Amino acid sequence: MIATVSGEQFVYRPIGIIRTENTIPDKTPIQPVYAADREGRAEIFSEVVEGLRDIEKFSHLYLIYHFHRAGEPRLIVQPFLEDVEHGIFATRAPVRPNAIGFSVVELIRREGATLYFRGADILDGTPLLDIKPYIARFDHIALSRNGWQDGVDEQTAKRKGGRKE
């Protein structure tokens, strides 16, 4: 872990575990948009399952998780979609100072403590830290400048992002 001047630290514990068919990092899609056909499920621990009430009425959820198989943090990385180096905070790469990831997935259905979803770009066994509903009035940014990502054409992104080549 990269040390920081602040001595503060925060301890989080999993609220559940994510199950997918993705067991090999190099074969795992890099984003839900490239994993539309991959289903997965989040198994929520019984101690917090009450917190799911009404979640089935949302079509999309942010799953926030710990990148449990990320390597050592790096500050400069070459992202998967481009052959140019960028700062880690200008990318979604997992080797971050704090290995927090999120995916916006499509909720298919809830069965008790289990959420079935589409858009599984997450490795099997990933510890889940939080779930937040996707809410269009908060999260839908109509116009954005997307840095180096604007230079990656859609076809290349789709081909590489799904890791099917």
Add this chain to the structure above:
Amino acid sequence: MIATVSGEQFVYRPIGIIRTENTIPDKTPIQPVYAADREGRAEIFSEVVEGLRDIEKFSHLYLIYHFHRAGEPRLIVQPFLEDVEHGIFATRAPVRPNAIGFSVVELIRREGATLYFRGADILDGTPLLDIKPYIARFDHIALSRNGWQDGVDEQTAKRKGGRKE
């Protein structure tokens, strides 16, 4: 903290601190969309500042932080915009099992280790855990069902969300 069956835990350290004019929780807008006129800044610690390279080319960023003034976690909450109780994971309330929050803010400019942004719905002094670029091709969900939020009319949301009443 609500105990979970898993003994696993993850320790995160701040990568910086968020500075805003919001010092009173009850007067703080609940989302960036209701804080379009409020500016703030993220002061990134020198140890990780190299990770900001190229971030200034993105117009919007996810700031991921620790809700440092959230109370004890609760599984059922009454959200700010509606007089009905919901599970915590169907809301954005801060009293979560893991007190992780995020805001999609508009980056105004970068000056060295400081990011100036618009949409400051964050309390002053909030510890920053991560920054990720908002990337339309990943994060822009064109159509979503938004659960109980779809029942809150836009006028009420704007009035209450900005906490100006």
